[in-house]
Amino acid sequence: GESVxxxxxxxxxxxxxxxxxxxxxxxxASDYFIWYKQESGKGPQFIIxxxxxxxxxxxxxVTVLLNKTVKHxxxxxxxxxxxxxxxxxxxxxxxxxxxxxxxxxxxxxTVNP
Amino acid sequence: DARVTQTxxxxxxxxxxxxxxxxxxxLGHNTVFWYRQTMMQGLELxxxxxxxxxxxxxxxxxxxxxxxxxDATLATLKIxxxxxxxxxxxxxxxxxxxxDRGYEQYFxxxxxxxxx
Numbered sequence: 216g217e218s219v220x221x222x223x224x225x226x227x228x229x230x231x232x233x234x235x236x237x238x239x240x241x242x243x244a245s246d247y248f249i250w251y252k253q254e255s256g257k258g259p260q261f262i263i264x265x266x267x268x269x270x271x272x273x274x275x276x277v278t279v280l281l282n283k284t285v286k287h288x289x290x291x292x293x294x295x296x297x298x299x300x301x302x303x304x305x306x307x308x309x310x311x312x313x314x315x316x317x318x319x320x321x322x323x324x325t326v327n328p
Numbered sequence: 329d330a331r332v333t334q335t336x337x338x339x340x341x342x343x344x345x346x347x348x349x350x351x352x353x354x355l356g357h358n359t360v361f362w363y364r365q366t367m368m369q370g371l372e373l374x375x376x377x378x379x380x381x382x383x384x385x386x387x388x389x390x391x392x393x394x395x396x397x398x399d400a401t402l403a404t405l406k407i408x409x410x411x412x413x414x415x416x417x418x419x420x421x422x423x424x425x426x427x428d429r430g431y432e433q434y435f436x437x438x439x440x441x442x443x444x
Binding site for chain 1: 332359370371373376378383384419421423425430431432433434435436437438
């Protein structure tokens with residue numbers, strides 16, 4: 216079946232640098248995407264979402280970019296901090312899927328001080 | 329601040345025993361999800377409810393797993409009998425997803441289950 220996957224399973228950056236986490240999706244009918252952050256021992260926490268009629272959305276220190284042509288989603292974190300170290304998941308909702316989200320495998324981000 | 333709560337946080341049990349996990353969704357949320365997370369499979373949706381009615385449990389092994397919502401403040405996930413391959417972290421999430429508001433799900437802290 217169709218699924219959401221990640222290009223990089225791990226990413227290591229220096230504190231203060233910008234981070235980019237990538238996600239490839241295969242369901243061209245997906246109409247909503249969301250990024251979650253999961254710290255060790257905790258449940259996933261919402262970061263930012265984007266609808267398929269947009270190509271960019273910004274939050275506090277984070278930006279999500281959506282390229283529907285190549286079915287690619289990215290999360291940019293500005294001025295990465297040690298507290299950003301976590302696993303990041305992208306998730307998609309297929310059009311007409313009745314509220315279900317399909318999650319990718321996750322990318323581990325490590326921020327070095 | 330409103331949170332999803334789950335009990336127990338940790339459970340160690342022997343193969344063949346019954347396990348019941350509980351979840352209290354955020355007050356006012358009308359949709360409750362159960363997920364299982366393992367290193368191999370990642371985050372898998374087991375079942376979900378909307379207004380307490382089961383909408384989809386296709387991700388759940390039917391012979392041993394059951395999920396219910398006795399009332400709006402309690403969701404349960406039961407495994408009987410448990411097997412070592414059920415060892416995982418089980419998450420409950422709640423939300424009120426719709427086209428206007430979006431589809432954000434709020435996750436609980438999880439129940440870490442170990443079946444020996």
